Amino acid sequence: MSILPCIEIQSLTKRYSTATVDTLQGIDLTINQGDKFGILGPNGAGKTTLISILCGILEPSEGAVHYSQHQEALPTNSIGFVPQEYSFFEELNPMQNLEYFGAMYGLTAKVIKERTQSILTVLGLGDVQTKKINTFSGGMKRRVNLAIGIIHQPSILFLDEPTVGVDVQSKVAILKFLNQLNTTGTTIIYTSHHLDEAQEFCNQIALIDQGKIIIKGATEDLLTNHSAKDLKELFIQFTGEAYRD
Amino acid sequence: MYKFRVAVKKEFLILLSDKTGLALMFLMPLLLVYIITIIQDSAFKMANQSSMALLVINQDEGEQSQHLIRLLEQSQLFELTQDSTIAKDAISTTLYEQEYLTAVYFPPNFSEQLKQKANLLSGTLLAEVGMNEGSPALQTIATPTLEYYHDPVLQESYSISIMNMIDAYIKTVEGELLINEMCQQLELTEAPAKLREAMANNQVGVKKIAATLNSKSLQPNSTQHNVPAWTIFAMFFMVTSLGNSIVKERLNGSFVRLKTMPTSFVLVLGAKLFVYLVAAVLQVLLIFTLARFTFESIGLPPLTFPSDGFAFAVVVLMNGLAAVSYATVVGTVARTREQASGFGAVSIVILAALGGIWIPSFVLPEFLQLISYGSPLYWCLEGFYTLFLRGGDWQILLPTLAGLAVFIVACWAITYWQLKRDKVF
Numbered sequence: 224m225s226i227l228p229c230i231e232i233q234s235l236t237k238r239y240s241t242a243t244v245d246t247l248q249g250i251d252l253t254i255n256q257g258d259k260f261g262i263l264g265p266n267g268a269g270k271t272t273l274i275s276i277l278c279g280i281l282e283p284s285e286g287a288v289h290y291s292q293h294q295e296a297l298p299t300n301s302i303g304f305v306p307q308e309y310s311f312f313e314e315l316n317p318m319q320n321l322e323y324f325g326a327m328y329g330l331t332a333k334v335i336k337e338r339t340q341s342i343l344t345v346l347g348l349g350d351v352q353t354k355k356i357n358t359f360s361g362g363m364k365r366r367v368n369l370a371i372g373i374i375h376q377p378s379i380l381f382l383d384e385p386t387v388g389v390d391v392q393s394k395v396a397i398l399k400f401l402n403q404l405n406t407t408g409t410t411i412i413y414t415s416h417h418l419d420e421a422q423e424f425c426n427q428i429a430l431i432d433q434g435k436i437i438i439k440g441a442t443e444d445l446l447t448n449h450s451a452k453d454l455k456e457l458f459i460q461f462t463g464e465a466y467r468d
Numbered sequence: 469m470y471k472f473r474v475a476v477k478k479e480f481l482i483l484l485s486d487k488t489g490l491a492l493m494f495l496m497p498l499l500l501v502y503i504i505t506i507i508q509d510s511a512f513k514m515a516n517q518s519s520m521a522l523l524v525i526n527q528d529e530g531e532q533s534q535h536l537i538r539l540l541e542q543s544q545l546f547e548l549t550q551d552s553t554i555a556k557d558a559i560s561t562t563l564y565e566q567e568y569l570t571a572v573y574f575p576p577n578f579s580e581q582l583k584q585k586a587n588l589l590s591g592t593l594l595a596e597v598g599m600n601e602g603s604p605a606l607q608t609i610a611t612p613t614l615e616y617y618h619d620p621v622l623q624e625s626y627s628i629s630i631m632n633m634i635d636a637y638i639k640t641v642e643g644e645l646l647i648n649e650m651c652q653q654l655e656l657t658e659a660p661a662k663l664r665e666a667m668a669n670n671q672v673g674v675k676k677i678a679a680t681l682n683s684k685s686l687q688p689n690s691t692q693h694n695v696p697a698w699t700i701f702a703m704f705f706m707v708t709s710l711g712n713s714i715v716k717e718r719l720n721g722s723f724v725r726l727k728t729m730p731t732s733f734v735l736v737l738g739a740k741l742f743v744y745l746v747a748a749v750l751q752v753l754l755i756f757t758l759a760r761f762t763f764e765s766i767g768l769p770p771l772t773f774p775s776d777g778f779a780f781a782v783v784v785l786m787n788g789l790a791a792v793s794y795a796t797v798v799g800t801v802a803r804t805r806e807q808a809s810g811f812g813a814v815s816i817v818i819l820a821a822l823g824g825i826w827i828p829s830f831v832l833p834e835f836l837q838l839i840s841y842g843s844p845l846y847w848c849l850e851g852f853y854t855l856f857l858r859g860g861d862w863q864i865l866l867p868t869l870a871g872l873a874v875f876i877v878a879c880w881a882i883t884y885w886q887l888k889r890d891k892v893f
Contacts, residue, residue: 304728319477
């Protein structure tokens with residue numbers, strides 16, 4: 224089976240108007256269709272900036288992003304974004320949130336109704352679908368955040384720290400769901416600080432530090448080639464032990 | 469259309485879930501309108517209709533002070549309590565201890581001095597017209613002075629009103645005295661009674677007519693003034709609710725999330741403005757309806773609606789739009805929810821003061837009157853007053869509506885610019 228490129232990033236540079244140095248410095252990267260791609264790096268490395276550009280939230284200062292399978296410069300109907308923040312309405316219940324964001328994705332009322340039930344059930348939120356989210360635990364909120372990002376069945380899903388601050392049960396449920404989603408052909412691009420989780424989940428990773436890609440490739444190959452027993456060791460090998468606050 | 473409908477539903481549900489916000493939006497303004505109107509109405513009645521308690525300390529033994537006191541009593545404007553045993557230097561203490569708000573003190577030679585003055589004036593006048601032999605020698609006489617005491621907490625305007633009334637009765641006494649003196653000097657014994665009668669029957673009256681612009685009898689009163697004014701204040705106070713909602717959604721990232729969706733942000737913001745505009749119109753309907761149908765039962769004049777219903781609807785919509793547009797600007801520019809609430813609330817109080825909600829803007833210093841044109845509440849109030857007090861038509865409303873339109877467009881321009889800066893658009 225041939226591997227098709229899904230996203231091609233060329234010489235991507237981002238400089239914020241208030242910054243003195245480029246946050247991203249000439250990033251070149253290819254993400255293939257069906258990848259579970261981890262963008263890893265220390266704090267301030269540029270992970271969120273990169274994912275924000277890929278989603279169309281930010282404009283690059285230089286360089287380009289091509290979505291190989293799509294005609295549009297940014298195929299908003301085909302990408303899903305799950306931000307690090309709980310970007311939904313806690314005063315509403317999960318069903319009402321999915322109805323709202325589903326409509327904003329351009330889905331019809333009928334489609335939203337059909338998908339809402341199944342997504343919430345799979346994510347373990349079926350019993351609380353009519354309860355206000357402001358009564359939920361952190362793990363439940365993370366799952367609602369994820370449900371909103373996939374209501375329109377995107378072919379590319381971006382996740383920014385999707386498991387931060389959740390309990391083990393929720394983390395396992397989220398990763399299990401993402402693996403299932405990936406087997407249906409969804410390309411997953413995610414950032415995380417949890418290196419053990421990334422090692423287990425990602426088949427491809429790119430390690431970013433100070434706006435540059437330091438290493439990239441298949442997770443297993445990178446560990447073997449750099450004689451690292453796990454991603455944590457590889458991470459320290461390339462980024463050092465100094466604080467990055 | 470489905471997107472807009474769902475966006476409106478979401479805003480509506482969020483608004484309904486905020487019970488405190490709803491109370492602030494509907495119950496508090498209602499309370500405000502009732503309380504302010506009752507207070508203003510009471511103040512109006514106190515100054516114009518009910519008798520005012522006045523302590524009289526008369527240390528004069530002459531007739532003129534008694535005459536003046538009789539006139540004050542007959543006027544029924546005052547409820548007099550006489551106590552001539554109070555020493556002059558104890559008046560302030562008595563006022564404080566016996567809880568009087570006002571007192572008037574007649575000095576010992578009040579009648580004598582008044583008579584001397586009348587004598588001098590009549591003598592001079594008759595000499596000038598050649599009816600008296602020689603001109604009386606120029607002499608300095610002590611001008612009689614009444615002393616008016618008031619509790620320092622009493623409003624200046626109230627005190628001035630009382631002093632003006634006393635002064636008017638002094639003028640009557642002086643006039644009568646002058647005529648008496650003139651007649652005496654002319655050795656006329658019968659004329660004063662006829663003259664007094666003639667003076668009493670030929671007083672020039674002043675008829676109060678509200679300069680309304682249509683035939684419908686719109687009666688300016690505390691209700692017509694206060695209900696529209698404080699309703700505008702309430703409409704603009706939604707800045708705390710709408711402003712907060714915008715800041716919250718920006719901070720939690722839902723604005724940013726919408727950027728990854730095939731949806732125009734204008735639709736999202738439009739739905740928000742629509743729901744809050746409906747809320748503003750409901751505020752007006754609720755407050756005005758209650759003012760129309762319940763005020764009478766609590767002794768207040770009921771609200772009289774303008775005759776031009778369409779013009780009224782347009783003014784309500786424009787006022788609502790101005791309020792939600794201002795709230796949108798505050799919500800967009802504020803970086804935190806505290807900023808939106810704090811700045812929003814304080815700015816509305818300032819804009820209300822400038823806009824004439826508390827006191828009419830024409831009493832402001834000239835430079836503040838110029839600044840008041842920048843207050844959206846000024847234009848909103850002008851719109852309502854044109855309809856509720858002046859009975860104005862479209863021709864008079866147009867400049868007001870134009871002023872509001874300029875404000876609304878300016879708000880939208882600032883909102884667009886700020887959202888563009890925040891990379892939301």
